[in-house]
Amino acid sequence: MDAPGPDRRREVHDLYKERKKASFTVEELTQVIYWNNEGNAQRKRAFEIASKYPMFDADDVHFLDREDLYEKGLKSATCAAEIAMDVGFDVRGRRSFAAATEVFPNGLGVHKSMFTPTLRGQGSEEQQKYWVPLAENYRIIGSYAQTEIGHGTYVRGIETTAKYDPKTEQFVLHTPTLTATKFWPGGMGKTANYVVLIARLITQGKDYGPHTFIVQLRSLEDHTPLPGITVGDIGPKMGGNAVDNGFLRLDHVRIPRMQMLMKNAQVSLDGQYSLRGSPKLVYGTMVYARATFCRLSGLSLAQGVTIAIRYSAVRRQTQPRPGAEELQLLDYQTQQYKLLPLVAAAYAATFAGDFMLDLYTKSMEEFGKQDFSALPELHATSAGMKALLSDLAATGIETCRRCCGGHGYLAASGLPQLYSDFAPSTTYEGDNLVLYLQTARYLLKCAQRVATGQTLPKGLLYLIEEQDIQISRSSDLTKFDVLVALYEKRARNLIKSVALTYQLNRDKVNDDFDAWNATSVELVSCAKAHCQLFVVKAFIEVAQMKGETFGVRRVLKLLASLYALHGIVEEAGTFLQTEALTPHQMEMAHEQMLELLKSIRPEAVALVDAFAFSDRSLCSVLGRYDGDVYTHLFEWSKNSPLNKKEVLDGYYKYLRPLMKRKSKL
Amino acid sequence: MDAPGPDRRREVHDLYKERKKASFTVEELTQVIYWNNEGNAQRKRAFEIASKYPMFDADDVHFLDREDLYEKGLKSATCAAEIAMDVGFDVRGRRSFAAATEVFPNGLGVHKSMFTPTLRGQGSEEQQKYWVPLAENYRIIGSYAQTEIGHGTYVRGIETTAKYDPKTEQFVLHTPTLTATKFWPGGMGKTANYVVLIARLITQGKDYGPHTFIVQLRSLEDHTPLPGITVGDIGPKMGGNAVDNGFLRLDHVRIPRMQMLMKNAQVSLDGQYSLRGSPKLVYGTMVYARATFCRLSGLSLAQGVTIAIRYSAVRRQTQPRPGAEELQLLDYQTQQYKLLPLVAAAYAATFAGDFMLDLYTKSMEEFGKQDFSALPELHATSAGMKALLSDLAATGIETCRRCCGGHGYLAASGLPQLYSDFAPSTTYEGDNLVLYLQTARYLLKCAQRVATGQTLPKGLLYLIEEQDIQISRSSDLTKFDVLVALYEKRARNLIKSVALTYQLNRDKVNDDFDAWNATSVELVSCAKAHCQLFVVKAFIEVAQMKGETFGVRRVLKLLASLYALHGIVEEAGTFLQTEALTPHQMEMAHEQMLELLKSIRPEAVALVDAFAFSDRSLCSVLGRYDGDVYTHLFEWSKNSPLNKKEVLDGYYKYLRPLMKRKSKL
Ligand SMILES: Cc1cc2nc3c(=O)[nH]c(=O)nc-3n(C[C@H](O)[C@H](O)[C@H](O)COP(=O)(O)OP(=O)(O)OC[C@H]3O[C@@H](n4cnc5c(N)ncnc54)[C@H](O)[C@@H]3O)c2cc1C
């Protein structure tokens, strides 16, 4: 850290004071976030190793044009891959190392997150043995190609075909129409030489729908596309521009039969189709992926609040009274109301992701014993959870940006890129709205089970177990059992009411789909309520379990209460509508929430420090650990590429002729 | 338009069918939007003239790097300026021509929107005579420099000084600290050679606070910065990257006394300070600017919904039942629920802007007679209206983007740029939250007037005039008087309750500012409620007045009802909390809103067509008028700059070494 200069002493000093205010040990909370002492130590080690390599610096990243950005992404990712192999990190270590080195998504992301896992998850044992080491050691680089230009959410609608030709024992892959063009696969545009391709399997004259194939796209020698392959980058995007999302057209491209991934389905030499194994495990994989996604949403939001909270402690605006010093933004109630619940939400999402991972691990043990009973609930809930938490993080990051005023709009703040890189999380791995509807379908079924007296899965027992709720003073509204009971009551009443609406619509229109569609706005709303309940419960469970010292236990409880109470205030509509609270009690909830803001205010900077991001991984002048914001903002600006020349060509080409033009008088 | 090819016939046909469904004449509604037949004809003419110049094409705009984008912006703006001068457009004509030619903000924007108007509004008559023609004829190019790196919202906190030196009859302009660096002025980085500068006026040893000066920054001969001036671009931003927002430091720069703008304040030869004229008119200018801003928010949102609605008519996803064709997105209730209220909101904001402009014009007449009684209300309301409508448009545009799924994330959709260019509207010309608080301060005063029995301004009479509200069936909830009464009741009760809270806090803390701060979250909420009421009333007034034919009148009424009813459902919390509606009535509101969605669905495409954007001004492949989306999406992608070379340098530098590296075994 630089010594504070004359102009910047105040900012640095403000942050220093904030850190002294906190009532708990940051390091202890960091351990809770990164699972435990050991997990945290491992993460620290990864960040320390990363900090030794200047090649991972990303100071200039906002100044690069697309091709340079793409290259920069490849550079960090390939270097990180080599170092990770040399050091010999385990899975978590690799992930931490990636977090420390890859500040933004890059062309190798899908190789790691989709290509390799699909080979592992959908290949037969033999196929895995052959392909997985090639992928893991980066002998081949892959992408994952499912989406087509005309087909996204509805995978069964894809048009790319894979026709089995028993004569040559090959599949013929083909793109029959414009709308069948593969579009979006990450890293496919320029980076990958292989792809996992989803295509309609056709054999013996029958169309078996979407199946998975391995296809080589580019030469291993000179990286040029193979015959029959048209492939390229789809163009610049809102964010993620270091990634070469690609398009792909196949013109009767032939691959050997054994390049269909055959764990769950098989085509024999003569073209006979057969199913194998249990497709249920595929759902298990989805639950795992979504849980990871939830945690990731929490950590992305945590980056946003780290920047906004630190800056709000340093930024001062408006004298509260004549002659007084201008106030730190963090002391405005309105700023607290926007930001502190987001700090709580970052914790909530992180912990809810962990909670789901735990559930998943436990269920896997049961699956081992062929007991799949927990799967449907877990699967349904995880869909909506991904939607809820990625929405929350996306909206939250943008709120953080706006809370930084004009400077939040500058690339230097790191927030525009954080937002635009994170934004597609609400669309990929399942469009959020469609995911909510999946959760809702399950909830509707459960409601119908209640009506017909059938048993319910554990997580849905609240549909029949009504709690008595006692609220006589506003402090009752911070009691965990009260909060959970309120969320339960709201969800229960919404679900009951949607079941009724659906039935009415069903009777009226006499068609399942039309009735579903006519109920869908309400269905989404009850799926949200169910998932919010889940997060509240998960957070409360963590808050009650974790923390060695009083300080950390206290602050976790404050955050859990704030998360829950803020949710009630923000969604007052459904809580009042379902009569979970009276208007008077809602007023108390509002007051109590304001009290919580006051209690958490002095802990704010320490709470974001606990996420332990490095300055490099935040990539934000406003979010600097040392608070020395203005000095570095001005330095950053001076480096703007437009400043390389004092007078730009545009002056000679356009401005000067306009200013000097002859008057037409 | 191309003839439809085999793959794209469906999309083109779908849009054709949508247009046939509409029950009203698009052209007639367009006239309502652009004020009347004449206004519309004038706008059409501007678009037609623009369409003749291929130099305004913006097809490649998403592929440009920053410097090229900056140049492109200058090119269109300077050409448009020359043509506009040659054609001799009036003010509105110029504005339409700009809308037709300047697809994104550029380096000349602040010259037109801030520099020239400030000369006109704050210069003495003599100063205006000298400076305004120079600016209007682009003999000089200016910017507007108020914000400093450490000072934004709180203008009185700025540090730049202008010390009067009676010996030389000059002001000495100086930047005393790092935080005093001017930061953000649009076009100042590289384009402007002049600037209107806000600095603290110091004369005869006294600091008179912020005043306005004209300062030359760059040579009129070679555009290099003058001595004592350090100026440059602040760097890349989330959007608006064709604009060179700038930084500026002044090192004892001297300007003649007559370059202080002297309409409202004066410094004499010997340094005597005096006030002149009425500062009230400055407020009038602000009302005008904000009203224009509201209309602009409406039109920006209209661009977003034009794209999303057209694409939703063309995009199909998911078979409703086996064998059926996939459904148009526009037929999903959830998609309607997201998009149709935004169509209504685009109309609402546009009309509310007009409504405010009318009020402003009427008040100006009264001001002429020295009657300023309407000003405080107009000023207070316009602050919150700017906040409400720019928030609405920003959030709405992003919803439009997400409703387009993955393709919405591609620059080709036009939506990322629309969002990122529009986003700062929530920050500049007054941060929205701060503006709400301004409105709230006025409302609080009015509530206090009620308590002490004083009279109220016209727009606030609803605080004392309670209406009886009759709702017995759900169709009652589309009646305009009922809707207005509900919004009034909510606002009234919120304002009364905030006055109470403020008083309680005031009694408790015994300090004005602390009491204010402790009430501020509630204050913002009542300012919103007041402004929403204003928009609802404005929209209803237009809906009742405009439209020659039954078709247009009907659809305007449907939209006004939807806007109001959707607001009630979305903000159910405060409507229930204030007991404007019972939970049962809220359920009816929800049902009635769903009915409205159904009625408006067939009009959707025609409703966005009525805004009459050209394909060029939308700059969106998804929003094409002809619906031929997929063909052009693929063509656009093929032109991605990354596709210029088949194999990129990154392959040789990073990928190949990784793939071919020697195994360490
Ligand atoms: C950055 C990014 C990276 C990607 N990477 C990959 C990749 O590596 N590989 C790959 O194969 N794909 C990838 N994709 C594509 C991604 O999987 C799809 O965008 C996603 O599945 C959504 O599909 P869509 O874009 O077709 O949206 P659509 O399905 O067209 O959805 C558009 C709108 O319609 C609504 N909608 C759709 N269906 C229904 C329904 N049944 N009921 C109600 N509403 C509905 C949605 O809510 C949404 O608002 C990527 C996308 C992005 C943006």
Ligand SMILES: Cc1cc2nc3c(=O)[nH]c(=O)nc-3n(C[C@H](O)[C@H](O)[C@H](O)COP(=O)(O)OP(=O)(O)OC[C@H]3O[C@@H](n4cnc5c(N)ncnc54)[C@H](O)[C@@H]3O)c2cc1C
């Ligand atoms: C694209 C763009 C173009 C611009 N162009 C120009 C230009 O041409 N000329 C120019 O002079 N300036 C320009 N600006 C600067 C702009 O005017 C300021 O950004 C704006 O005034 C807000 O000030 P700020 O950025 O300092 O935010 P801040 O005042 O620092 O606000 C940050 C946060 O604090 C909150 N806050 C601040 N004060 C209070 C309070 N009293 N009570 C409660 N909360 C508060 C705000 O709500 C916000 O969330 C531009 C900015 C942008 C983004």
Ligand SMILES: [Ca+2]
């Ligand atoms: Ca370049």
